[in-house]
Amino acid sequence: MEEETSPVSYEDLAQIEDEFEQIDTEIMRKQYILSAPVYAKRQAAIARISHFWPLVFEQAPVDIDQYIQPSDSQLLAECLIGLNVTRFEVPLGPERISEEAGNPRSVCITFEFAENDWFTDQVLEKKFWYRRAADGWTGLVSEPVKIHWKKGKDLTMGLTDAAVRLWEARQKAGDMRAVKLPEYEALAKKVASDQSPSFFAWFGFVTARRWVSAEESAKAEKEKESRRNKRKEGEEKAASPEVDISDDAFDDQNAEVMPTGDELAISIGDDLWPGALKYFTEAQENADDEMSEADFEDDDAEGGSDDEAPIDIRSLVTSKGKDKDKSKNKAEDGPPKKKQKK
Amino acid sequence: MEEETSPVSYEDLAQIEDEFEQIDTEIMRKQYILSAPVYAKRQAAIARISHFWPLVFEQAPVDIDQYIQPSDSQLLAECLIGLNVTRFEVPLGPERISEEAGNPRSVCITFEFAENDWFTDQVLEKKFWYRRAADGWTGLVSEPVKIHWKKGKDLTMGLTDAAVRLWEARQKAGDMRAVKLPEYEALAKKVASDQSPSFFAWFGFVTARRWVSAEESAKAEKEKESRRNKRKEGEEKAASPEVDISDDAFDDQNAEVMPTGDELAISIGDDLWPGALKYFTEAQENADDEMSEADFEDDDAEGGSDDEAPIDIRSLVTSKGKDKDKSKNKAEDGPPKKKQKK
Numbered sequence: 001m002e003e004e005t006s007p008v009s010y011e012d013l014a015q016i017e018d019e020f021e022q023i024d025t026e027i028m029r030k031q032y033i034l035s036a037p038v039y040a041k042r043q044a045a046i047a048r049i050s051h052f053w054p055l056v057f058e059q060a061p062v063d064i065d066q067y068i069q070p071s072d073s074q075l076l077a078e079c080l081i082g083l084n085v086t087r088f089e090v091p092l093g094p095e096r097i098s099e100e101a102g103n104p105r106s107v108c109i110t111f112e113f114a115e116n117d118w119f120t121d122q123v124l125e126k127k128f129w130y131r132r133a134a135d136g137w138t139g140l141v142s143e144p145v146k147i148h149w150k151k152g153k154d155l156t157m158g159l160t161d162a163a164v165r166l167w168e169a170r171q172k173a174g175d176m177r178a179v180k181l182p183e184y185e186a187l188a189k190k191v192a193s194d195q196s197p198s199f200f201a202w203f204g205f206v207t208a209r210r211w212v213s214a215e216e217s218a219k220a221e222k223e224k225e226s227r228r229n230k231r232k233e234g235e236e237k238a239a240s241p242e243v244d245i246s247d248d249a250f251d252d253q254n255a256e257v258m259p260t261g262d263e264l265a266i267s268i269g270d271d272l273w274p275g276a277l278k279y280f281t282e283a284q285e286n287a288d289d290e291m292s293e294a295d296f297e298d299d300d301a302e303g304g305s306d307d308e309a310p311i312d313i314r315s316l317v318t319s320k321g322k323d324k325d326k327s328k329n330k331a332e333d334g335p336p337k338k339k340q341k342k
Numbered sequence: 343m344e345e346e347t348s349p350v351s352y353e354d355l356a357q358i359e360d361e362f363e364q365i366d367t368e369i370m371r372k373q374y375i376l377s378a379p380v381y382a383k384r385q386a387a388i389a390r391i392s393h394f395w396p397l398v399f400e401q402a403p404v405d406i407d408q409y410i411q412p413s414d415s416q417l418l419a420e421c422l423i424g425l426n427v428t429r430f431e432v433p434l435g436p437e438r439i440s441e442e443a444g445n446p447r448s449v450c451i452t453f454e455f456a457e458n459d460w461f462t463d464q465v466l467e468k469k470f471w472y473r474r475a476a477d478g479w480t481g482l483v484s485e486p487v488k489i490h491w492k493k494g495k496d497l498t499m500g501l502t503d504a505a506v507r508l509w510e511a512r513q514k515a516g517d518m519r520a521v522k523l524p525e526y527e528a529l530a531k532k533v534a535s536d537q538s539p540s541f542f543a544w545f546g547f548v549t550a551r552r553w554v555s556a557e558e559s560a561k562a563e564k565e566k567e568s569r570r571n572k573r574k575e576g577e578e579k580a581a582s583p584e585v586d587i588s589d590d591a592f593d594d595q596n597a598e599v600m601p602t603g604d605e606l607a608i609s610i611g612d613d614l615w616p617g618a619l620k621y622f623t624e625a626q627e628n629a630d631d632e633m634s635e636a637d638f639e640d641d642d643a644e645g646g647s648d649d650e651a652p653i654d655i656r657s658l659v660t661s662k663g664k665d666k667d668k669s670k671n672k673a674e675d676g677p678p679k680k681k682q683k684k
Contacts, residue, residue, distance in 0.1 A: 007351050007390065008387045008390045008391055008541045013387060013619055013623075014385055016383055016387060016619065017619055019380045019383075020377065020380055020616070023376045023377050023380065024373075025375070027369060027373045027376070030369060031365065031366075032370065033367070034369070035365050038358060038361045038362055038365065041358055041361075042358050045350045045354055045355060045358060048349065066498065136640060268426050274362070277355055277358065277359055278359075281355075
C-alpha cells in the first residue's frame with residue numbers, strides 16, 4: 001500500500017478504470033444471458049404486430065434518427081419486417097460452458113426485409129467486433145456488407161459497393177492499411193463528396209479509426225492481461241505503462257463511409273433494441289394524438305383520403321377496447337408516415 | 343400458450359416489460375455489490391487529488407450542467423470537497439444476507455463541503471426512494487433537506503426553507519397532500535416566481551408527481567407481486583389489469599421546487615458518479631489546451647495574474663512528467679474557473 005501523502009499516478013487511475021470495465025463486462029454478459037428468454041418471448045409477440053419495427057424506427061432517439069434520410073425512412077417504413085440483436089461472442093444455451101466467455105460488447109444487428117424495389121436481399125446482417133489494438137485503443141470494428149441494390153436504386157450512391165471493393169482489394173493485397181490502391185482512391189473520393197449519406201451506408205462501416213484484426217486484438221488482450229497480473233502480484237511499478245494511443249499515426253477515416261458507425265451500432269444495440277416496446281408505445285400515443293387532432297380539425301375535409309390517415313396501431317395491440325369506435329384497423333393498408341423532425 | 347393468430351394484448355407487452363425490469367433490478371444490484379470495493383479504492387485515490395469534484399462538475403454533461411447557475415458554480419468550485427453515492431437499500435458487507443434484497447434504484451447522494459460563506463452545513467445528504475404508487479406509477483421521491491444558509495446568502499431565495507416548512511406542516515396535519523395550508527401558498531408562490539432556480543433548490547425536491555409513502559409503496563408492490571404470481575399460475579386472463587396512472591388526479595407540481603429533480607438525481611448517480619474519472623480526465627485535457635492557448639496568445643500579457651491562470655491539474659496526477667516544465671502546481675491557490683456554456 002502507498003502512503004496517503006504520495007501522489008496519485010495516472011496508472012493508478014487507469015487501473016481503477018480497468019477494474020470497473022471488467023465488472024461492466026461481467027455484468028453485461030450476465031444481463032445478456034438472463035434477458036435472452038425474455039427477448040425471445042418479445043420477438044414472438046412482436047411478430048404478431050404489423051409494422052412494429054417501422055414504428056419503432058419512427059420513434060427512434062436523435063442518435064439514430066439523425067442518420068435516417070427521408071428515402072431511408074420510406075424504405076424502412078415499407079419493407080422492414082424484422083430486427084434482431086445478438087451478442088454473438090457470448091454463447092447461449094447448450095454451447096455455454098461458462099459465464100466468463102466472450103465479450104458482450106461485440107454485437108450483431110440483423111435486419112429483415114420484405115421483397116422490395118430497392119434491393120434483392122431479404123436479410124442484411126452487420127457484425128461488430130469489440131477489439132483491442134496494439135496501442136491500447138479499444139472499440140468496435142466491422143466488415144463492409146454487400147447490399148445487392150437494384151439498378152438505379154442504390155440509396156448510398158455506390159458507397160457500400162465501393163467499401164466492399166476496397167475491403168476485397170486490401171484482403172487480396174494482404175494489407176488492411178493499404179492506401180495505394182485504385183479502390184482506395186475511388187472510395188475516398190466518394191466519401192469526400194457525400195456529406196449526408198444514407199442510413200444504409202452504415203452497412204459499409206469498417207472502423208472509427210483503423211481496422212483491427214482478431215490476431216492483433218488477441219495479442220493486445222494477452223499483453224493487457226499480463227500487465228494486469230503483474231500489478232496484482234505487486235509489481236505495479238515495474239509494469240510498463242500502456243502505449244499511448246496517439247503513438248499510432250495511421251488513421252483510415254478518409255476511406256470510411258460512416259465514421260460514427262460504431263456509435264450508431266451501440267445506439268441500436270443498447271437503446272433501440274432494449275427500449276423497443278417503449279418506443280412502440282410512444283409511436284402509438286403519437287398516432288392517437290394525431291387522430292384526435294384530425295378528428296377535431298377537419299373530420300371530413302378534402303384531400304384526406306383514407307390511405308393517408310395515420311394508422312390506429314393501438315387497436316391492434318390493446319385489449320381495453322376504449323378506442324374501439326375509431327379503430328378502423330388501417331395498419332395493413334399502408335406504411336406509417338414519416339414524422340417531422342424537431 | 344396462445345395461438346399465433348390471436349392478437350397481442352397490452353397486458354402481454356406489459357408483462358414482458360415487467361420481466362425485463364426484474365432482470366434490470368437484479369443486474370443493477372449485482373453491479374452495485376461488485377463495484378463497491380472499486381469505488382472505495384477510487385474514493386481513496388480521489389482524496390489525494392485536490393479539486394477533483396469541482397473539476398468533475400465543471401465537465402458535467404448537459405443533463406446536470408443545465409441546473410448549475412454561475413453562483414452555484416462558484417460555490418461548488420470553492421467548497422465542494424467530497425461526493426458519495428450509495429444504493430442504500432442494498433446492504434453491503436456483513437449486513438447482506440441475500441443478493442435479492444433492496445431496490446438498487448433508491449439512491450443517496452452526499453455532498454461534503456469545506457467551511458464556506460454560504461451555509462454552515464459540512465454535509466448535505468439527499469435520499470431518493472424508488473417507490474410504487476397505488477395506481478402503478480413508479481419513480482423516485484425524496485424529502486426536502488434543510489440547508490442552513492448564512493444570512494443573505496441563500497442561493498435558492500428561500501425555496502429550500504419553504505419546501506421544508508411545507509413538509510413539516512403536512513406532517514403535522516397528517517396529510518401529505520394537504521394544499522389548504524399557508525405553507526403551501528407560500529411555496530407555490532415562490533415556485534411560480536423563480537423560473538431558473540439554483541442547483542441547491544434540488545435539495546428541496548420531493549416528487550415529480552406527488553409524495554408516495556413507504557406504506558403505500560409496500561402495499562402496491564405486494565399487489566403487483568400478487569398479479570405477477572397469478573399470471574405465472576396461468577390465471578393470466580383473470581388477473582385484473584393495473585389501474586391506469588391517469589386515474590390519480592392529484593398532482594403536487596405547483597409546490598415542487600424542482601419538478602425534474604428525480605432526473606437530476608439519476609444523472610448524478612448513473613452518469614457523473616460512475617464516469618467521474620472520465621470527466622476529470624476531460625477537465626484536465628481542457629485545462630491543458632487552455633494553458634497551451636494562453637502560452638501562445640499572451641504569455642506575459644497584462645491582466646493575467648497568477649491567481650486567474652487555469653490549474654495545471656494534470657501535474658498533480660501524472661507520473662509521466664512530460665508536462666513538468668509548465669507545471670506550476672497552482673491547484674492549491676484557487677478554484678477552477680467556470681467554463682462558458684455552449
